Amino acid sequence: xxxxxxxxxxxxxxxxxxxxxxxxxxxxxxxxxxxxxxxxxxxxxxxxxxxxxxxxxxxxxxxxxxxxxxxxxxxxxxxxxxxxxxxxxxxxxxxxxxxxxxxxxxxxxxxxxxxxxxxxxxxxxxxxxxxxxxxxxxxxxxxxxxxxxxxxxxxxxxxxxxxxxxxxxxxxxxxxxxxxxxxxxxxxxxxxxxxxxxxxxxxxxxxxxxxxxxxxxxxxxxxxxxxxxxxxxxxxxxxxxxxxxxxxxxxxxxxxxxxxxxxxxxxxxxxxxxxxxxxx
Numbered sequence: 001x002x003x004x005x006x007x008x009x010x011x012x013x014x015x016x017x018x019x020x021x022x023x024x025x026x027x028x029x030x031x032x033x034x035x036x037x038x039x040x041x042x043x044x045x046x047x048x049x050x051x052x053x054x055x056x057x058x059x060x061x062x063x064x065x066x067x068x069x070x071x072x073x074x075x076x077x078x079x080x081x082x083x084x085x086x087x088x089x090x091x092x093x094x095x096x097x098x099x100x101x102x103x104x105x106x107x108x109x110x111x112x113x114x115x116x117x118x119x120x121x122x123x124x125x126x127x128x129x130x131x132x133x134x135x136x137x138x139x140x141x142x143x144x145x146x147x148x149x150x151x152x153x154x155x156x157x158x159x160x161x162x163x164x165x166x167x168x169x170x171x172x173x174x175x176x177x178x179x180x181x182x183x184x185x186x187x188x189x190x191x192x193x194x195x196x197x198x199x200x201x202x203x204x205x206x207x208x209x210x211x212x213x214x215x216x217x218x219x220x221x222x223x224x225x226x227x228x229x230x231x232x233x234x235x236x237x238x239x240x241x242x243x244x245x246x247x248x249x250x251x252x253x254x255x256x257x258x259x260x261x262x263x264x265x266x267x268x269x270x271x272x273x274x275x276x277x278x279x280x
Contacts, residue, residue, distance in 0.1 A: 010072060014043035015050060015099045016107030018074060023093075025152065029085040029116040035061075036078045037095045042107065044071040051098040056083055056091060088189035090115045115154065118189040119246035121234075121254050123149030128173020128209055129237050130253025135169040136218060139257055145173060150254045154230060157258035163222040164264065168198060169215045172235065174251075175207015180241035181218060181233045183259055185225040191232050191245035197221075198233075200240045224261045231257045 018040045023033040035054050041047055048067035053060050061081045069075055085091055096109040123130065125147055134141045137158030143151065160166055170179060181198035182191035197218050204212040234241050237251035245254070 008072075010042065010044035011103035012043050012045040013047070013099060013101050014041070014103045014107075015047055015069075015097045016040050016042055016104070017052075017095050017097050017110045020054075020093060020095050020110060020112040021076065022078075023083070023085060023114055025113075025115040025117070027117050027120050029114075031084040031086040032082040033085045034078055034082055035093065035095070036076055037110075038074055038076055039065065039069065039097055040074040040107075041069045041071055043103065046070045047099060052077060052079075053096050053098070054079060054083075055094045055096075085114060085116050088116050088118055089187070115152075116189075117152075117256075120150040120152070121246055121248040123249050123252040123254070125149055125251075125253060127251065129177060129251040130172060130235050131170060131233065131255055132173055132211075133169065133171035133213065134233060134255060134257070136166060136257075141255075141257075143255070147253070149248075149252065152256050154256050154258050157228070157260060159260045159262050160218075160220050160224075161262055161264045162220060162224045162226070164220050166218045166220070167215050168218040169213065170203060171211065171213040172203055173211060174209055174237060175204030175212050176238050177203040177212070177252075178236045178239065178241050179203060179216065179233065180235075180245075181231065182245055183220070183224070183261075184230045184232070185261075187229060189230070193243055197231075220261065226261050226263065228258055228260045231259045233257070 018038040020037050022036040046068045051062055051064055053062040063079055065077055091114045092111055094111045131143055139156050139158045179198055179201045182195045183197050184191055185195055198216055201216040203214045232245050234254045235252045236249045
């Protein structure tokens with residue numbers, strides 16, 4: 001006796017950027033990485049010959065999309081001009097679309113953070129090796145079991161003070177697990193021995209399969225460089241973690257996080273003169 005119909009009201013002119021689909025974070029990115037975006041026509045009118053752009057390191061590249069892009073649909077567009085991401089580091093790319101009389105400017109731009117990492121070493125986690133919990137300050141990461149032995153958790157961060165000693169709690173699924181942690185203080189994406197803050201702590205010496213949780217001390221040097229840096233945590237079974245943080249081991253895991261080194265709020269040298277004590 002009745003019928004239903006969904007009706008959508010679309011403004012005629014409304015283009016937006018849905019996503020930056022490439023480049024993506026990875027290792028050893030090239031000097032000629034393609035930039036691909038997804039453009040969505042949120043309006044009802046078909047659009048042609050409109051401009052799109054991306055901005056990186058203060059340089060803006062603008063190109064024209066011939067179209068047509070019909071109403072309420074999306075297309076992928078790859079820029080002719082590539083980007084140079086060959087230097088290790090983090091990059092922010094901002095993509096935008098331009099349309100005269102656009103009814104909604106809020107969806108015209110989108111940004112993406114891209115990291116060119118030195119390496120992402122993998123390892124065998126089928127026996128429970130590696131991290132199942134990594135807890136340091138504001139980072140409380142239950143990762144569970146499985147994976148290929150490398151995880152990028154640089155979206156997780158905590159603040160650590162210069163000269164501080166911090167509790168790092170780790171859970172692993174197999175004993176005799178060696179742990180090393182580096183903080184890349186000079187931001188060169190190379191984790192050197194002078195950047196170690198945990199040096200081959202052994203969880204459950206001689207232990208085998210099981211659930212092992214231990215707390216170790218992570219020490220930030222007094223002269224630790226202020227600001228945000230990548231922190232790499234790495235495990236190895238039954239042997240020391242290699243000096244090279246990029247070296248792959250048969251059983252073990254590598255995880256990357258972010259830390260923000262801040263100035264210490266403590267007192268380093270206190271002198272009190274002319275004090276009297278009364279037995280009230």
